[in-house]
Amino acid sequence: MARQLDYHTIREIFTRFHAAEPEPKGELEHVNAFTLLVAVALSAQATDAGVNKATRRLFPIADTPEKMLALGEEGLTEHIKTIGLFRQKAKNVMKLSRILHEEYGGVVPNSRAALQSLPGVGRKTANVVLNMWWHYPAQAVDTHIFRFGNRSGVAPGKTVDHVERAIEDNIPADFQLHAHHWMILHGRYTCVARKPKCGACLIRDLCQFEDKTP
Missing domain, CATH: 1.10.1670.10 (Helix-hairpin-Helix base-excision DNA repair enzymes (C-terminal))
Structure with missing residues (x-):
């Protein structure tokens, strides 16, 4: 040190x-706060390039919590199977999508505590979303x-x-x-x-x- x-x-x-x-600029491709949140969650122990390759086909059909829920866990798994730990990540994305839909009206919260309460979202992921989407330092x-x-x-x-x-x-x-x-x-x-x-x-x-x- x-x-x-x-x-x-x-x-x-x-x-x-x-x-x-x-x-x-961050290198993870996204179109809104939800897709950014999902992309960052998927990037754990994976490269940004690998995540982008998978989400270029995913996000055009699932760019909101509601559309992700409609796609379903099996559909999501098929899109992200090239990403490390994809099965657990698929479960977490479906869970966080349901919480966002049921408790936040489909809107991603701009609170670190609220973000960290979501499945698969740790402090690092929360900080990336706060920084890149809401320009919080x-x-x-x-x-x-x-x-x-x-x-x-x-x-x-x-x-x-x-x-x-x-x-x-x-x-x-x-x-x-x-x-x-x-x-x-x-x-x-x-x-x-x-x-x-x-x-x-x-x-x-x-x-x-x-x-x-x-």
Whole structure:
């Protein structure tokens, strides 16, 4: 774990991220809050590309809780069987669709507590939905962000919760909205797990990672 960077260094890091990509976007395809929620729930232990491949045929016919219920668990399973843990995920999507239909009038709630009460929706999933759909500065810490936060010194922490808190505490407020996307994309394409592409990294000179690659 790297030492915690100071405020001015962190501000410079995110200033560079902003200059390179002012409006970073999540890579999960969706058309409304419900399809975003489903896509994020399906993405656990799966790639965004793999989820998108499955949902491109699913969402045109099931983009609301009511349509998902009409499709049924077997129909949903057939669409998502290429995704890891698809059987349990299908059960969770059907359960959350029923709850949204019966208790929320088919509307996805914009409360973290309400979202986390849904089957298969944890804090990370809730934070992604809050950030991407309602533009709330919620920080969803996945493996990419956890790795980058600890390597770079931007948000070191021993647990996902520690890293999330470090992001909220240490990243300047004007960068909080997009911080999650900048870090996820940097971790996915540059600060990769096995052989980080330090030679092509725009924050190489600021990063605390000791084992930089050429």
